[in-house]
Amino acid sequence: SQKIEQNSEALNIQEGKTATLTCNYTNYSPAYLQWYRQDPGRGPVFLLLIRENEKEKRKERLKVTFDTTLKQSLFHITASQPADSATYLCATRGYSTLTFGKGTMLLVSP
Amino acid sequence: KAGVTQTPRYLIKTRGQQVTLSCSPISGHRSVSWYQQTPGQGLQFLFEYFSETQRNKGNFPGRFSGRQFSNSRSEMNVSTLELGDSALYLCASSLVGGRSSYEQYFGPGTRLTVT
Numbered sequence: 001s002q003k004i005e006q007n008s009e010a011l012n013i014q015e016g017k018t019a020t021l022t023c024n025y026t027n028y029s030p031a032y033l034q035w036y037r038q039d040p041g042r043g044p045v046f047l048l049l050i051r052e053n054e055k056e057k058r059k060e061r062l063k064v065t066f067d068t069t070l071k072q073s074l075f076h077i078t079a080s081q082p083a084d085s086a087t088y089l090c091a092t093r094g095y096s097t098l099t100f101g102k103g104t105m106l107l108v109s110p
Numbered sequence: 111k112a113g114v115t116q117t118p119r120y121l122i123k124t125r126g127q128q129v130t131l132s133c134s135p136i137s138g139h140r141s142v143s144w145y146q147q148t149p150g151q152g153l154q155f156l157f158e159y160f161s162e163t164q165r166n167k168g169n170f171p172g173r174f175s176g177r178q179f180s181n182s183r184s185e186m187n188v189s190t191l192e193l194g195d196s197a198l199y200l201c202a203s204s205l206v207g208g209r210s211s212y213e214q215y216f217g218p219g220t221r222l223t224v225t
Binding site for chain 2: 034041043044045046049089097098099100101102103
């Protein structure tokens with residue numbers, strides 16, 4: 001079955017810098033990857049979806065890349081703000097279920 | 111458009127009891143999925159319902175069950191509660207179910223504590 005791996009260590013960056021989060025998958029190349037944001041005690045919120053035939057997707061300050069050779073997706077937040085502090089989850093649908101990584105916590109300090 | 115709602119938001123139960131959680135999806139969404147989230151295991155898929163039929167099921171014991179009604183509202187039930195069932199239970203709805211790539215819209219979750 002598909003396994004999603006995200007860096008379990010929190011990422012600490014300064015306001016204004018670009019945050020880069022990594023999502024690696026272990027088996028077959030998925031048709032797409034999704035990225036979600038989750039704040040403490042709340043449900044995840046969908047951010048972006050990138051398909052395997054897309055190299056890059058952008059939405060405002062967010063950018064996602066998909067490298068099927070490296071089996072990896074990178075999630076970038078440019079000009080980061082303290083309000084971007086949250087846990088970011090990567091997900092993909094396997095044969096029948098949506099599989100989530102455990103998420104990476106991002107902390108943006110002023 | 112109203113988002114996904116879940117009731118109750120918080121619940122405290124004793125080992126051995128059973129619990130029923132409720133989820134109302136976004137209007138027009140026919141697919142409802144349930145997830146269990148714990149600090150150690152992250153988000154784990156429980157089951158998915160589409161048009162009142164269970165489409166997929168995760169790797170959880172039979173104590174975990176669910177159903178979906180004709181109005182797409184869904185309930186999940188956990189019988190004979192164990193301490194390890196303490197978790198945040200999240201419901202998510204989407205426009206379609208199965209292998210679709212449509213994004214999931216999550217509710218706020220029900221925080222279940224088993225003592």
